[in-house]
Amino acid sequence: MPKVSDAYRAARRDEIIDAAVRCVLRDGYRGVSMSAVIEESGLSAGAIYGHFSGKQELLVAVAERVLDARQADLAAARNDGAPLSPGEIMATLIGGLRQEQLSHVIPQIWAEAPLDDDVREVAGRIFGQVQALLRAELAAWAAAEPGRVDGDPHEWARLVTPVVVSAAPGYLIQRAVLPDFDEDAYLAGLLQVYRR
Amino acid sequence: MPKVSDAYRAARRDEIIDAAVRCVLRDGYRGVSMSAVIEESGLSAGAIYGHFSGKQELLVAVAERVLDARQADLAAARNDGAPLSPGEIMATLIGGLRQEQLSHVIPQIWAEAPLDDDVREVAGRIFGQVQALLRAELAAWAAAEPGRVDGDPHEWARLVTPVVVSAAPGYLIQRAVLPDFDEDAYLAGLLQVYRR
DNA sequence: GTCTATAATAGGATAGAC
DNA sequence: GTCTATCCTATTATAGAC
Structure with a gap:
Protein backbone atom coordinates (compact mmCIF):
# COMPACT_ATOMS: atom_id res chain seq x y z
CA MET A 1 0.00 0.00 0.00
CA PRO A 2 1.59 3.24 -1.10
CA LYS A 3 2.38 5.88 1.46
CA VAL A 4 0.76 8.64 -0.60
CA SER A 5 -2.26 8.57 -2.85
CA ASP A 6 -1.92 7.80 -6.51
CA ALA A 7 -3.49 11.17 -7.23
CA TYR A 8 -0.72 12.92 -5.32
CA ARG A 9 1.94 10.97 -7.16
CA ALA A 10 0.35 11.75 -10.51
CA ALA A 11 0.09 15.44 -9.68
CA ARG A 12 3.74 15.61 -8.69
CA ARG A 13 4.67 13.80 -11.84
CA ASP A 14 2.73 16.32 -13.92
CA GLU A 15 4.39 19.16 -12.04
CA ILE A 16 7.81 17.79 -12.93
CA ILE A 17 6.82 17.29 -16.56
CA ASP A 18 5.50 20.85 -16.72
CA ALA A 19 8.83 22.17 -15.52
CA ALA A 20 10.66 19.96 -17.99
CA VAL A 21 8.49 21.26 -20.84
CA ARG A 22 9.43 24.83 -19.95
CA CYS A 23 13.08 23.80 -19.99
CA VAL A 24 12.68 22.14 -23.39
CA LEU A 25 11.06 25.27 -24.81
CA ARG A 26 14.02 27.28 -23.59
CA ASP A 27 16.97 24.93 -24.14
CA GLY A 28 15.82 22.36 -26.67
CA TYR A 29 15.02 18.69 -26.18
CA ARG A 30 18.60 17.52 -25.97
CA GLY A 31 19.76 20.68 -24.26
CA VAL A 32 17.84 20.25 -21.01
CA SER A 33 19.89 19.31 -18.01
CA MET A 34 18.55 17.61 -14.94
CA SER A 35 19.85 20.49 -12.84
CA ALA A 36 17.82 22.90 -14.97
CA VAL A 37 14.67 20.85 -14.44
CA ILE A 38 15.40 20.66 -10.72
CA GLU A 39 15.78 24.41 -10.51
CA GLU A 40 12.78 25.16 -12.73
CA SER A 41 10.54 22.81 -10.72
CA GLY A 42 11.64 24.20 -7.38
CA LEU A 43 12.04 20.61 -6.21
CA SER A 44 15.14 18.61 -5.47
CA ALA A 45 17.14 15.92 -7.18
CA GLY A 46 15.67 13.23 -4.96
CA ALA A 47 12.12 14.29 -5.79
CA ILE A 48 12.71 14.02 -9.51
CA TYR A 49 14.59 10.74 -9.46
CA GLY A 50 11.84 9.28 -7.32
CA HIS A 51 9.49 9.67 -10.27
CA PHE A 52 11.76 9.24 -13.27
CA SER A 53 14.70 6.91 -13.38
CA GLY A 54 16.78 9.32 -15.45
CA LYS A 55 16.91 12.05 -18.03
CA GLN A 56 15.79 9.90 -20.91
CA GLU A 57 12.69 8.60 -19.19
CA LEU A 58 11.71 12.13 -18.19
CA LEU A 59 12.17 13.46 -21.71
CA VAL A 60 10.14 10.64 -23.23
CA ALA A 61 7.35 11.59 -20.84
CA VAL A 62 7.64 15.16 -22.11
CA ALA A 63 7.33 13.95 -25.69
CA GLU A 64 4.27 11.94 -24.79
CA ARG A 65 2.69 14.93 -23.07
CA VAL A 66 3.31 17.28 -25.98
CA LEU A 67 2.10 14.89 -28.65
CA ASP A 68 -0.90 13.61 -26.72
CA MET B 1 51.39 35.61 -46.10
CA PRO B 2 49.91 32.40 -44.74
CA LYS B 3 52.21 29.52 -43.95
CA VAL B 4 50.08 27.03 -45.88
CA SER B 5 48.02 27.50 -49.00
CA ASP B 6 44.39 28.52 -48.77
CA ALA B 7 43.54 25.35 -50.67
CA TYR B 8 45.15 23.25 -47.96
CA ARG B 9 43.31 25.12 -45.23
CA ALA B 10 40.00 24.71 -47.05
CA ALA B 11 40.60 21.00 -47.61
CA ARG B 12 41.34 20.45 -43.94
CA ARG B 13 38.28 22.41 -43.01
CA ASP B 14 36.15 20.23 -45.27
CA GLU B 15 37.73 17.13 -43.79
CA ILE B 16 36.74 18.27 -40.31
CA ILE B 17 33.22 19.11 -41.42
CA ASP B 18 32.89 15.68 -43.06
CA ALA B 19 33.80 14.01 -39.80
CA ALA B 20 31.37 16.25 -37.92
CA VAL B 21 28.57 15.33 -40.33
CA ARG B 22 29.16 11.64 -39.66
CA CYS B 23 28.98 12.37 -35.94
CA VAL B 24 25.73 14.30 -36.36
CA LEU B 25 24.18 11.42 -38.33
CA ARG B 26 25.10 9.11 -35.46
CA ASP B 27 24.53 11.24 -32.35
CA GLY B 28 22.26 14.09 -33.43
CA TYR B 29 23.07 17.74 -33.89
CA ARG B 30 23.16 18.60 -30.22
CA GLY B 31 24.58 15.27 -29.25
CA VAL B 32 27.95 15.61 -30.94
CA SER B 33 30.91 16.19 -28.69
CA MET B 34 34.16 17.74 -29.75
CA SER B 35 35.98 14.64 -28.59
CA ALA B 36 33.79 12.53 -30.89
CA VAL B 37 34.64 14.77 -33.84
CA ILE B 38 38.32 14.63 -32.92
CA GLU B 39 38.24 10.85 -32.82
CA GLU B 40 36.15 10.50 -36.00
CA SER B 41 38.42 12.88 -37.92
CA GLY B 42 41.60 11.16 -36.78
CA LEU B 43 43.01 14.60 -36.02
CA SER B 44 43.75 16.27 -32.72
CA ALA B 45 42.12 18.92 -30.59
CA GLY B 46 44.63 21.52 -31.70
CA ALA B 47 43.91 20.84 -35.36
CA ILE B 48 40.18 21.35 -34.93
CA TYR B 49 40.38 24.43 -32.77
CA GLY B 50 42.74 25.96 -35.25
CA HIS B 51 39.90 25.99 -37.78
CA PHE B 52 36.81 26.43 -35.61
CA SER B 53 36.67 28.52 -32.48
CA GLY B 54 34.33 26.08 -30.77
CA LYS B 55 31.54 23.56 -31.00
CA GLN B 56 28.88 26.02 -32.08
CA GLU B 57 30.89 27.44 -34.96
CA LEU B 58 31.67 23.94 -36.19
CA LEU B 59 28.05 22.85 -36.03
CA VAL B 60 26.85 25.94 -37.88
CA ALA B 61 29.32 25.04 -40.61
CA VAL B 62 27.79 21.57 -40.70
CA ALA B 63 24.32 23.06 -41.08
CA GLU B 64 25.53 25.24 -43.92
CA ARG B 65 27.11 22.26 -45.66
CA VAL B 66 24.02 20.09 -45.38
CA LEU B 67 21.60 22.75 -46.52
CA ASP B 68 23.79 24.10 -49.30
C1' DG C 1 49.36 23.92 -38.12
C1' DT C 2 49.26 20.13 -35.41
C1' DC C 3 50.25 17.19 -31.45
C1' DT C 4 49.98 15.64 -26.37
C1' DA C 5 48.54 16.57 -21.99
C1' DT C 6 45.75 18.82 -18.91
C1' DA C 7 42.98 22.40 -16.70
C1' DA C 8 38.35 23.79 -15.60
C1' DT C 9 33.75 22.90 -15.46
C1' DA C 10 29.24 21.00 -15.98
C1' DG C 11 26.33 17.15 -16.07
C1' DG C 12 23.94 12.80 -14.48
C1' DA C 13 23.14 10.16 -10.84
C1' DT C 14 23.45 8.34 -5.88
C1' DA C 15 23.67 8.08 -0.51
C1' DG C 16 21.90 8.80 3.64
C1' DA C 17 19.23 11.90 6.81
C1' DC C 18 14.59 13.26 7.75
C1' DG D 1 8.76 10.97 -0.82
C1' DT D 2 11.81 14.52 -0.47
C1' DC D 3 16.01 17.11 0.81
C1' DT D 4 21.12 18.13 1.08
C1' DA D 5 25.50 16.97 -0.12
C1' DT D 6 28.55 14.70 -2.96
C1' DC D 7 30.80 11.44 -6.28
C1' DC D 8 32.18 10.45 -10.77
C1' DT D 9 32.28 10.88 -15.46
C1' DA D 10 32.32 13.42 -19.73
C1' DT D 11 33.06 17.65 -22.01
C1' DT D 12 34.94 22.01 -23.73
C1' DA D 13 38.78 24.44 -24.35
C1' DT D 14 43.69 25.78 -23.61
C1' DA D 15 48.99 25.52 -22.95
C1' DG D 16 53.18 24.51 -24.54
C1' DA D 17 56.26 21.38 -27.37
C1' DC D 18 57.42 20.29 -32.11
Whole structure:
Protein backbone atom coordinates (compact mmCIF):
# COMPACT_ATOMS: atom_id res chain seq x y z
CA MET A 1 0.00 0.00 0.00
CA PRO A 2 1.59 3.24 -1.10
CA LYS A 3 2.38 5.88 1.46
CA VAL A 4 0.76 8.64 -0.60
CA SER A 5 -2.26 8.57 -2.85
CA ASP A 6 -1.92 7.80 -6.51
CA ALA A 7 -3.49 11.17 -7.23
CA TYR A 8 -0.72 12.92 -5.32
CA ARG A 9 1.94 10.97 -7.16
CA ALA A 10 0.35 11.75 -10.51
CA ALA A 11 0.09 15.44 -9.68
CA ARG A 12 3.74 15.61 -8.69
CA ARG A 13 4.67 13.80 -11.84
CA ASP A 14 2.73 16.32 -13.92
CA GLU A 15 4.39 19.16 -12.04
CA ILE A 16 7.81 17.79 -12.93
CA ILE A 17 6.82 17.29 -16.56
CA ASP A 18 5.50 20.85 -16.72
CA ALA A 19 8.83 22.17 -15.52
CA ALA A 20 10.66 19.96 -17.99
CA VAL A 21 8.49 21.26 -20.84
CA ARG A 22 9.43 24.83 -19.95
CA CYS A 23 13.08 23.80 -19.99
CA VAL A 24 12.68 22.14 -23.39
CA LEU A 25 11.06 25.27 -24.81
CA ARG A 26 14.02 27.28 -23.59
CA ASP A 27 16.97 24.93 -24.14
CA GLY A 28 15.82 22.36 -26.67
CA TYR A 29 15.02 18.69 -26.18
CA ARG A 30 18.60 17.52 -25.97
CA GLY A 31 19.76 20.68 -24.26
CA VAL A 32 17.84 20.25 -21.01
CA SER A 33 19.89 19.31 -18.01
CA MET A 34 18.55 17.61 -14.94
CA SER A 35 19.85 20.49 -12.84
CA ALA A 36 17.82 22.90 -14.97
CA VAL A 37 14.67 20.85 -14.44
CA ILE A 38 15.40 20.66 -10.72
CA GLU A 39 15.78 24.41 -10.51
CA GLU A 40 12.78 25.16 -12.73
CA SER A 41 10.54 22.81 -10.72
CA GLY A 42 11.64 24.20 -7.38
CA LEU A 43 12.04 20.61 -6.21
CA SER A 44 15.14 18.61 -5.47
CA ALA A 45 17.14 15.92 -7.18
CA GLY A 46 15.67 13.23 -4.96
CA ALA A 47 12.12 14.29 -5.79
CA ILE A 48 12.71 14.02 -9.51
CA TYR A 49 14.59 10.74 -9.46
CA GLY A 50 11.84 9.28 -7.32
CA HIS A 51 9.49 9.67 -10.27
CA PHE A 52 11.76 9.24 -13.27
CA SER A 53 14.70 6.91 -13.38
CA GLY A 54 16.78 9.32 -15.45
CA LYS A 55 16.91 12.05 -18.03
CA GLN A 56 15.79 9.90 -20.91
CA GLU A 57 12.69 8.60 -19.19
CA LEU A 58 11.71 12.13 -18.19
CA LEU A 59 12.17 13.46 -21.71
CA VAL A 60 10.14 10.64 -23.23
CA ALA A 61 7.35 11.59 -20.84
CA VAL A 62 7.64 15.16 -22.11
CA ALA A 63 7.33 13.95 -25.69
CA GLU A 64 4.27 11.94 -24.79
CA ARG A 65 2.69 14.93 -23.07
CA VAL A 66 3.31 17.28 -25.98
CA LEU A 67 2.10 14.89 -28.65
CA ASP A 68 -0.90 13.61 -26.72
CA ALA A 69 -2.27 17.15 -26.76
CA ARG A 70 -2.75 16.69 -30.50
CA GLN A 71 -5.80 14.57 -29.79
CA ALA A 72 -7.61 17.82 -28.96
CA ASP A 73 -6.79 19.16 -32.40
CA LEU A 74 -8.20 16.03 -33.96
CA ALA A 75 -11.48 16.53 -32.14
CA ALA A 76 -11.60 20.16 -33.26
CA ALA A 77 -11.30 19.08 -36.88
CA ARG A 78 -14.36 16.88 -36.57
CA ASN A 79 -17.60 18.17 -37.98
CA ASP A 80 -21.12 16.80 -37.60
CA GLY A 81 -22.44 18.51 -40.70
CA ALA A 82 -21.20 18.06 -44.24
CA PRO A 83 -17.70 16.55 -44.53
CA LEU A 84 -14.97 19.16 -44.46
CA SER A 85 -12.77 19.63 -47.49
CA PRO A 86 -9.07 18.71 -47.20
CA GLY A 87 -8.14 22.38 -46.95
CA GLU A 88 -10.68 23.03 -44.21
CA ILE A 89 -9.59 19.99 -42.21
CA MET A 90 -5.95 20.98 -42.28
CA ALA A 91 -6.71 24.64 -41.57
CA THR A 92 -8.59 23.58 -38.44
CA LEU A 93 -5.81 21.26 -37.36
CA ILE A 94 -3.15 23.91 -37.89
CA GLY A 95 -5.31 26.52 -36.19
CA GLY A 96 -5.10 24.30 -33.10
CA LEU A 97 -1.32 24.04 -33.32
CA ARG A 98 -1.13 27.79 -33.66
CA GLN A 99 -2.73 28.42 -30.27
CA GLU A 100 -0.47 26.09 -28.34
CA GLN A 101 2.90 27.16 -27.03
CA LEU A 102 3.55 23.45 -26.67
CA SER A 103 3.58 22.99 -30.43
CA HIS A 104 6.98 24.65 -30.65
CA VAL A 105 8.47 21.53 -29.13
CA ILE A 106 7.14 19.17 -31.77
CA PRO A 107 9.91 19.66 -34.36
CA GLN A 108 12.45 18.90 -31.68
CA ILE A 109 10.73 15.65 -30.88
CA TRP A 110 10.71 14.71 -34.55
CA ALA A 111 14.42 15.40 -34.70
CA GLU A 112 15.01 13.19 -31.69
CA ALA A 113 13.02 10.28 -33.10
CA PRO A 114 15.85 8.70 -35.14
CA LEU A 115 18.12 8.85 -32.10
CA ASP A 116 15.84 7.44 -29.43
CA ASP A 117 13.63 4.41 -30.05
CA ASP A 118 11.21 5.35 -27.27
CA VAL A 119 10.70 8.81 -28.70
CA ARG A 120 10.26 7.38 -32.14
CA GLU A 121 7.62 4.97 -30.86
CA VAL A 122 5.63 7.79 -29.24
CA ALA A 123 6.01 10.12 -32.20
CA GLY A 124 5.11 7.42 -34.71
CA ARG A 125 2.07 6.34 -32.75
CA ILE A 126 0.59 9.84 -32.45
CA PHE A 127 1.41 10.73 -36.04
CA GLY A 128 -0.28 7.53 -37.13
CA GLN A 129 -3.40 8.41 -35.16
CA VAL A 130 -3.56 11.84 -36.77
CA GLN A 131 -3.23 10.24 -40.17
CA ALA A 132 -5.95 7.68 -39.46
CA LEU A 133 -8.49 10.34 -38.57
CA LEU A 134 -7.48 12.51 -41.49
CA ARG A 135 -7.83 9.58 -43.86
CA ALA A 136 -11.35 8.87 -42.62
CA GLU A 137 -12.34 12.51 -43.09
CA LEU A 138 -10.84 12.62 -46.56
CA ALA A 139 -12.64 9.44 -47.58
CA ALA A 140 -15.94 10.84 -46.29
CA TRP A 141 -15.41 14.05 -48.24
CA ALA A 142 -14.43 12.19 -51.41
CA ALA A 143 -17.53 10.00 -51.13
CA ALA A 144 -19.78 13.02 -50.63
CA GLU A 145 -18.29 14.92 -53.55
CA PRO A 146 -18.38 12.50 -56.47
CA GLY A 147 -16.42 13.69 -59.46
CA ARG A 148 -13.88 15.62 -57.40
CA VAL A 149 -11.65 12.58 -57.18
CA ASP A 150 -11.35 9.55 -59.38
CA GLY A 151 -11.43 5.97 -58.25
CA ASP A 152 -12.55 4.52 -54.95
CA PRO A 153 -12.80 7.19 -52.21
CA HIS A 154 -10.99 5.04 -49.67
CA GLU A 155 -8.21 4.15 -52.04
CA TRP A 156 -7.84 7.81 -52.96
CA ALA A 157 -7.75 8.82 -49.30
CA ARG A 158 -5.11 6.21 -48.50
CA LEU A 159 -2.88 7.59 -51.21
CA VAL A 160 -3.21 11.31 -50.57
CA THR A 161 -3.32 11.36 -46.76
CA PRO A 162 0.47 11.43 -46.26
CA VAL A 163 0.72 14.38 -48.63
CA VAL A 164 -2.21 16.30 -47.17
CA VAL A 165 -0.97 15.82 -43.61
CA SER A 166 2.37 17.30 -44.63
CA ALA A 167 0.81 20.73 -44.33
CA ALA A 168 1.18 20.39 -40.56
CA PRO A 169 4.94 19.70 -40.45
CA GLY A 170 5.35 22.26 -43.20
CA TYR A 171 3.62 24.87 -41.07
CA LEU A 172 5.64 24.07 -37.95
CA ILE A 173 8.96 24.03 -39.76
CA GLN A 174 8.39 27.23 -41.68
CA ARG A 175 7.23 28.96 -38.52
CA ALA A 176 10.42 27.85 -36.83
CA VAL A 177 12.79 28.72 -39.63
CA LEU A 178 11.48 31.67 -41.64
CA PRO A 179 11.80 35.05 -39.92
CA ASP A 180 8.89 36.60 -41.82
CA PHE A 181 6.59 33.59 -42.05
CA ASP A 182 2.99 34.71 -42.58
CA GLU A 183 0.69 32.31 -40.73
CA ASP A 184 -2.52 33.81 -42.05
CA ALA A 185 -1.29 33.60 -45.61
CA TYR A 186 -0.39 29.95 -45.02
CA LEU A 187 -3.93 29.11 -43.99
CA ALA A 188 -5.28 31.03 -46.98
CA GLY A 189 -2.90 29.13 -49.25
CA LEU A 190 -4.15 25.87 -47.81
CA LEU A 191 -7.71 26.65 -48.82
CA GLN A 192 -6.49 27.77 -52.23
CA VAL A 193 -4.53 24.59 -52.94
CA TYR A 194 -7.45 22.34 -52.10
CA ARG A 195 -10.07 24.60 -53.64
CA ARG A 196 -11.11 22.23 -56.37
CA MET B 1 51.39 35.61 -46.10
CA PRO B 2 49.91 32.40 -44.74
CA LYS B 3 52.21 29.52 -43.95
CA VAL B 4 50.08 27.03 -45.88
CA SER B 5 48.02 27.50 -49.00
CA ASP B 6 44.39 28.52 -48.77
CA ALA B 7 43.54 25.35 -50.67
CA TYR B 8 45.15 23.25 -47.96
CA ARG B 9 43.31 25.12 -45.23
CA ALA B 10 40.00 24.71 -47.05
CA ALA B 11 40.60 21.00 -47.61
CA ARG B 12 41.34 20.45 -43.94
CA ARG B 13 38.28 22.41 -43.01
CA ASP B 14 36.15 20.23 -45.27
CA GLU B 15 37.73 17.13 -43.79
CA ILE B 16 36.74 18.27 -40.31
CA ILE B 17 33.22 19.11 -41.42
CA ASP B 18 32.89 15.68 -43.06
CA ALA B 19 33.80 14.01 -39.80
CA ALA B 20 31.37 16.25 -37.92
CA VAL B 21 28.57 15.33 -40.33
CA ARG B 22 29.16 11.64 -39.66
CA CYS B 23 28.98 12.37 -35.94
CA VAL B 24 25.73 14.30 -36.36
CA LEU B 25 24.18 11.42 -38.33
CA ARG B 26 25.10 9.11 -35.46
CA ASP B 27 24.53 11.24 -32.35
CA GLY B 28 22.26 14.09 -33.43
CA TYR B 29 23.07 17.74 -33.89
CA ARG B 30 23.16 18.60 -30.22
CA GLY B 31 24.58 15.27 -29.25
CA VAL B 32 27.95 15.61 -30.94
CA SER B 33 30.91 16.19 -28.69
CA MET B 34 34.16 17.74 -29.75
CA SER B 35 35.98 14.64 -28.59
CA ALA B 36 33.79 12.53 -30.89
CA VAL B 37 34.64 14.77 -33.84
CA ILE B 38 38.32 14.63 -32.92
CA GLU B 39 38.24 10.85 -32.82
CA GLU B 40 36.15 10.50 -36.00
CA SER B 41 38.42 12.88 -37.92
CA GLY B 42 41.60 11.16 -36.78
CA LEU B 43 43.01 14.60 -36.02
CA SER B 44 43.75 16.27 -32.72
CA ALA B 45 42.12 18.92 -30.59
CA GLY B 46 44.63 21.52 -31.70
CA ALA B 47 43.91 20.84 -35.36
CA ILE B 48 40.18 21.35 -34.93
CA TYR B 49 40.38 24.43 -32.77
CA GLY B 50 42.74 25.96 -35.25
CA HIS B 51 39.90 25.99 -37.78
CA PHE B 52 36.81 26.43 -35.61
CA SER B 53 36.67 28.52 -32.48
CA GLY B 54 34.33 26.08 -30.77
CA LYS B 55 31.54 23.56 -31.00
CA GLN B 56 28.88 26.02 -32.08
CA GLU B 57 30.89 27.44 -34.96
CA LEU B 58 31.67 23.94 -36.19
CA LEU B 59 28.05 22.85 -36.03
CA VAL B 60 26.85 25.94 -37.88
CA ALA B 61 29.32 25.04 -40.61
CA VAL B 62 27.79 21.57 -40.70
CA ALA B 63 24.32 23.06 -41.08
CA GLU B 64 25.53 25.24 -43.92
CA ARG B 65 27.11 22.26 -45.66
CA VAL B 66 24.02 20.09 -45.38
CA LEU B 67 21.60 22.75 -46.52
CA ASP B 68 23.79 24.10 -49.30
CA ALA B 69 23.58 20.70 -50.96
CA ARG B 70 19.89 21.46 -51.57
CA GLN B 71 20.91 23.75 -54.39
CA ALA B 72 21.60 20.62 -56.42
CA ASP B 73 18.04 19.45 -55.88
CA LEU B 74 16.79 22.78 -57.10
CA ALA B 75 18.72 22.42 -60.31
CA ALA B 76 17.36 18.91 -60.79
CA ALA B 77 13.81 20.21 -60.59
CA ARG B 78 14.43 22.63 -63.45
CA ASN B 79 13.10 21.70 -66.84
CA ASP B 80 13.77 23.29 -70.19
CA GLY B 81 10.64 21.94 -71.80
CA ALA B 82 7.07 22.57 -70.72
CA PRO B 83 6.69 23.82 -67.15
CA LEU B 84 6.42 21.02 -64.64
CA SER B 85 3.25 20.63 -62.62
CA PRO B 86 3.41 21.23 -58.86
CA GLY B 87 3.35 17.52 -58.21
CA GLU B 88 6.15 16.84 -60.66
CA ILE B 89 8.31 19.61 -59.24
CA MET B 90 7.96 18.36 -55.70
CA ALA B 91 8.43 14.74 -56.73
CA THR B 92 11.73 15.68 -58.36
CA LEU B 93 12.84 17.68 -55.35
CA ILE B 94 11.97 14.89 -52.95
CA GLY B 95 13.58 12.33 -55.22
CA GLY B 96 16.81 14.27 -54.68
CA LEU B 97 16.42 14.26 -50.91
CA ARG B 98 15.79 10.55 -51.03
CA GLN B 99 19.20 9.78 -52.52
CA GLU B 100 21.17 11.77 -49.99
CA GLN B 101 22.24 10.35 -46.66
CA LEU B 102 22.83 13.95 -45.69
CA SER B 103 19.12 14.70 -45.80
CA HIS B 104 18.60 12.81 -42.57
CA VAL B 105 20.27 15.68 -40.77
CA ILE B 106 17.89 18.35 -42.03
CA PRO B 107 15.14 17.83 -39.45
CA GLN B 108 17.70 18.19 -36.72
CA ILE B 109 18.84 21.49 -38.13
CA TRP B 110 15.26 22.72 -38.26
CA ALA B 111 14.84 21.75 -34.63
CA GLU B 112 17.97 23.67 -33.71
CA ALA B 113 16.90 26.83 -35.53
CA PRO B 114 14.83 28.34 -32.69
CA LEU B 115 17.71 27.78 -30.28
CA ASP B 116 20.60 29.16 -32.31
CA ASP B 117 20.33 32.37 -34.28
CA ASP B 118 23.16 31.42 -36.62
CA VAL B 119 21.52 28.12 -37.49
CA ARG B 120 18.22 29.85 -37.98
CA GLU B 121 19.83 32.33 -40.34
CA VAL B 122 21.34 29.57 -42.48
CA ALA B 123 18.20 27.45 -42.45
CA GLY B 124 15.94 30.38 -43.24
CA ARG B 125 18.16 31.55 -46.07
CA ILE B 126 18.25 28.17 -47.84
CA PHE B 127 14.57 27.50 -47.24
CA GLY B 128 13.81 30.90 -48.73
CA GLN B 129 15.87 30.10 -51.80
CA VAL B 130 14.02 26.83 -52.34
CA GLN B 131 10.73 28.67 -52.04
CA ALA B 132 11.78 31.37 -54.50
CA LEU B 133 12.60 28.85 -57.20
CA LEU B 134 9.48 26.84 -56.52
CA ARG B 135 7.36 29.97 -56.73
CA ALA B 136 8.82 30.84 -60.13
CA GLU B 137 8.14 27.33 -61.43
CA LEU B 138 4.61 27.38 -60.10
CA ALA B 139 3.93 30.75 -61.69
CA ALA B 140 5.26 29.51 -65.02
CA TRP B 141 3.05 26.43 -64.83
CA ALA B 142 -0.02 28.46 -63.87
CA ALA B 143 0.59 30.86 -66.77
CA ALA B 144 0.98 27.97 -69.21
CA GLU B 145 -2.15 26.20 -68.02
CA PRO B 146 -4.86 28.83 -68.03
CA GLY B 147 -8.06 27.75 -66.32
CA ARG B 148 -6.27 25.48 -63.86
CA VAL B 149 -5.95 28.31 -61.36
CA ASP B 150 -7.93 31.48 -60.94
CA GLY B 151 -6.52 34.97 -60.69
CA ASP B 152 -3.06 36.22 -61.54
CA PRO B 153 -0.53 33.37 -61.87
CA HIS B 154 2.08 35.18 -59.81
CA GLU B 155 -0.37 36.04 -57.05
CA TRP B 156 -1.59 32.45 -57.03
CA ALA B 157 1.99 31.14 -56.85
CA ARG B 158 2.85 33.48 -53.97
CA LEU B 159 -0.07 32.14 -51.98
CA VAL B 160 0.30 28.42 -52.59
CA THR B 161 4.10 28.09 -52.52
CA PRO B 162 4.39 27.70 -48.73
CA VAL B 163 1.80 24.92 -48.83
CA VAL B 164 3.26 23.12 -51.84
CA VAL B 165 6.77 23.22 -50.40
CA SER B 166 5.46 21.57 -47.23
CA ALA B 167 5.59 18.26 -49.06
CA ALA B 168 9.35 18.27 -48.47
CA PRO B 169 9.30 18.66 -44.67
CA GLY B 170 6.34 16.30 -44.61
CA TYR B 171 8.37 13.68 -46.42
CA LEU B 172 11.43 14.06 -44.22
CA ILE B 173 9.44 14.00 -40.99
CA GLN B 174 7.33 11.00 -41.91
CA ARG B 175 10.40 9.13 -43.05
CA ALA B 176 12.00 9.86 -39.68
CA VAL B 177 9.01 9.04 -37.54
CA LEU B 178 6.85 6.36 -39.19
CA PRO B 179 8.27 2.84 -39.04
CA ASP B 180 6.43 1.69 -42.16
CA PHE B 181 6.56 4.87 -44.21
CA ASP B 182 6.14 4.07 -47.91
CA GLU B 183 8.28 6.47 -49.92
CA ASP B 184 7.03 5.33 -53.32
CA ALA B 185 3.42 5.75 -52.22
CA TYR B 186 4.24 9.24 -51.01
CA LEU B 187 5.53 10.27 -54.42
CA ALA B 188 2.48 8.70 -56.06
CA GLY B 189 0.24 10.59 -53.66
CA LEU B 190 1.99 13.81 -54.55
CA LEU B 191 1.12 13.38 -58.22
CA GLN B 192 -2.44 12.45 -57.27
CA VAL B 193 -3.00 15.51 -55.08
CA TYR B 194 -1.83 17.92 -57.75
CA ARG B 195 -3.38 16.00 -60.62
CA ARG B 196 -5.93 18.61 -61.58
C1' DG C 1 49.36 23.92 -38.12
C1' DT C 2 49.26 20.13 -35.41
C1' DC C 3 50.25 17.19 -31.45
C1' DT C 4 49.98 15.64 -26.37
C1' DA C 5 48.54 16.57 -21.99
C1' DT C 6 45.75 18.82 -18.91
C1' DA C 7 42.98 22.40 -16.70
C1' DA C 8 38.35 23.79 -15.60
C1' DT C 9 33.75 22.90 -15.46
C1' DA C 10 29.24 21.00 -15.98
C1' DG C 11 26.33 17.15 -16.07
C1' DG C 12 23.94 12.80 -14.48
C1' DA C 13 23.14 10.16 -10.84
C1' DT C 14 23.45 8.34 -5.88
C1' DA C 15 23.67 8.08 -0.51
C1' DG C 16 21.90 8.80 3.64
C1' DA C 17 19.23 11.90 6.81
C1' DC C 18 14.59 13.26 7.75
C1' DG D 1 8.76 10.97 -0.82
C1' DT D 2 11.81 14.52 -0.47
C1' DC D 3 16.01 17.11 0.81
C1' DT D 4 21.12 18.13 1.08
C1' DA D 5 25.50 16.97 -0.12
C1' DT D 6 28.55 14.70 -2.96
C1' DC D 7 30.80 11.44 -6.28
C1' DC D 8 32.18 10.45 -10.77
C1' DT D 9 32.28 10.88 -15.46
C1' DA D 10 32.32 13.42 -19.73
C1' DT D 11 33.06 17.65 -22.01
C1' DT D 12 34.94 22.01 -23.73
C1' DA D 13 38.78 24.44 -24.35
C1' DT D 14 43.69 25.78 -23.61
C1' DA D 15 48.99 25.52 -22.95
C1' DG D 16 53.18 24.51 -24.54
C1' DA D 17 56.26 21.38 -27.37
C1' DC D 18 57.42 20.29 -32.11
